[in-house]
Amino acid sequence: MAVVLGFDNASTGRATSQRPDLVGNPILSDPTRLRWFNTTAFARPQPLKFGNAGRNLFRGPGLKNFDTAVMKNFALAEKKNLQFRTEFFNAFNLVNFGTPNATFSSQDFGVILSARASRSIQLSLKLSF
Secondary structure (H helix, E strand, O other), X not given: OOOEOOOOOOOOOOOOOOOOEEOOOOOOOXXXXXXXXXXHXXXXXXXXXXXXXXXXXXXXXXXXXXXXXXXXXXXXXXXXXXXXXXEEEOOOOOOOEOXXXXXXXXXXXXXXXXXXXXXXXXXXXEEEO
C-alpha cells in the first residue's frame, strides 16, 4: 500500500499522488485493526517539496475465504431432473478486513474502517427437461 498526503504540498495542482516523508519503520510487529501500521513513521514534508516515502511500503490484511456447495439430483421422469443446490459463500464466516486508511491528513490514518461481506447462503432449484 502507498501512503499519500491527501493535500497539495508541492503546489502542483494534484494531491492524489504526493507522499509524506518516511522518518521511521512503518511496519508493526503486531498490527491491529485500530493501528495497522506505525503512523508515527510518517511526517509532513517541507512546504513546496515532495515526500520521500516510497510506494507499497506495507501490505494490507490477508483474505481467508472458503466457498462450498452441496447439491442433490432427483430424477422425476425419464428426461426430467430436478436439482436442489445450496451454496455457502464465506462458509466459516471469517472476518476479512478491508485496507487501512492510508491518507496522511485523515483523522483515521492507519485505521481499518471496513470489512468484506459476511457469510451468505444461496438456495436454488433447477429443473432440466
